[in-house]
Amino acid sequence: MNDSVFPPQAIKGRGAASNPEGRFESIRHHAEDDGWQSLLLDETAPRPRTEVTEERARSVITRNDSPDIAFDQAMNPYRGCEHGCVYCFARPSHSYLNLSPGLDFETKIRAKTNLAEVLRAELAKPGYKVSPINIGSNTDPYQPVEKKWRLTRAALEVLAECHHPCTIVTKNALVERDLDLLAAMAREHLVQVFVSVNSLDNHLAAKLEPRASAPHRRLKAIAALAEAGVPVGVLVAPIIPALNDKDMEAVLERAHAAGARCAGYTVLRLPWELKQLFREWLALHAPQRAEHVMSLVQQMNGGRDYDSDFRTRMRGQGVFAELLRKRFEVACRKHGFGRARELRLDGTRFAPPRKPSPQGELF
Template identity: 50%
Template sequence: MVQTVAFKGRGAVSNMQGRYEVNARERFDDGWSVPGAGAGAASGNDAPPKTVVSEEFAKSILTRNNSPDIPFGVSLNPYRGCEHGCIYCFARPSHSYLGLSPGLDFESRIFAKVNAADLLRQELARPGYVPENIAIGVNTDAYQPCERDRRITREVLEVLKECQHPYGLITKSALIERDIDLIAPMAEKGLACAAITLTTLDGEIARTLEPRAAAPSRRLRAIRTLTEAGIPVSVSVAPIIPFVTEPEIERILEAAKDAGAVGAHYTILRMPWEVNPLFQQWLHTHFPDRAQRVMNRIKDIRGGKEYDSDFAKRMHGEGIWADLIRQRFTKAIKRLGMDGYTGRFSQLDGSQFRRPLVVPKPAVKPTAAAAAQMDLF
């Protein structure tokens, strides 16, 4: 089989098929490799995939869940796919629904929901709408690189500010600093907060683990900038990967506290569906010396399995090793005085909500025929 290698600036080392593909394809090196041929496992002759951002006219914009292990019931994602390329991302399998790969396609084929702000305005204007705290950037990062030009997240924040609607932002990008002028006034009224994901302080690990996200030092600076603007910031130490990022738990929390973070939470690596083989490919490519050790510890935390989707176990695991991580984390935040922040979203105030005054008509994506039709007169 072709040996997988890493592309610079990409997390996945292959473009493995999604679980809904009908036909299976397998690359085999017969000694006659053609540069750039195929889209399977990355080889030394393949060209690195370029990012393609496509416009999408979404039918709805708010996603609701009743998962007992998630601190919010409503979320909003301006994009599908994420150029940050984090190999551990639990959202990777969602690209299978599009007929694309959860591997390299997920981080290079991005879909921008260009009508997100209009859809949100329509939703908030419904007579029966009851305001709930909205988590922005859960499935994919709302501040990934294409947001710099697309500005869809900023348009969403403008609608939320107009309606005085509570929200929380989750990101690992310093681009969030651009929108402080919108976030800070909302935070002052108890209507906004932010969480910065900080997986590791090691720049070398971060470059392969989450290649196009902001560097760890830059995220720490973003925490300080947001905090100084009066925005409450918590740090998300997620995911914790045994023998890769796990040794840094205490150091990450100390650095976040020094930067101004008021709270913290964590999750242990979880690998649903295609994330499992993609992560293991990455692990054997970048950490071949400890790959088996990492997987053995993951099985210890997951009751002998590589993944357990049970709501009571999927975020923090079970068993002695999961308990040791919990103890380390709990003792660290208590020592640092970060245990008083009870929740990123539970402290937001929904009583100030007001419905939008102007509601746009639903945007419809023009068909090719309509675009070609000429006026009669």
């Protein structure tokens, strides 16, 4: 069988509709129609379920020197993300696990169960230099599986104990669960939270980000964080031309009213296998706009689906990208937003954790 015989179909609660091989796979599977099509189609087949595999990490703090990223240290408790955001730039990272950036990325999750232990050991190294650690740079630290595994909370407990600064990026209201820790860290200028909201359309969000909190629920999370004294910002990300860009000003207005005091944005990025997955999603959910969306995406990427140039990959280039920049700046001035990286976190009180000792704590 081929795509014309069995075209991909949307799966309720999932962002991807297929499981294409990753770019490192040497074997490619191609199904062929053998005349038994009616027997092979099973509309009652169960939807793919989430599987979480425990992973013993050797290190948990990653470092980068990308000039367009505001932090140089990051930590991700999970590999893969159950939110299933079809546009997620992290999907291609699942190829390193010999898993698909498609359905595998949102159904086959790796949980770093020794995260707190390894983090403690890394912070205790003699040459360690304090710099805010971003939690959630690749996959969401508050995705649904966190409710059971609590790895993000374990990491926050270590950071709070050591008075180590951090930033958090999420699109899940589960962040409210950790308000006790976050509020205490905020009083010491140790934390800043960014909530991603790229649309106010619940129907669109349910297709783009099927297992993330609904937009109105994320706005309530912003309000809860602000009320608890936690510095909170909003990220209008990613902006997808002709799909959700119309909501930019409304998102900024609602987020500011909820208590967000800084804002940032990025445009859609389609590295590696994500190009195919996003085009497939457009064909299923926005077929009449698909050509127009991709035309504007290419305009912002020098005629290609994606341009990895550090100078332009986050904001795009060309007329449409410039229009987005001006709209964002006007809206931010109107509501008095600061830039996303303005807050200075305090790393001067960092106290390295003690290494485990068989003698225990004698003093």
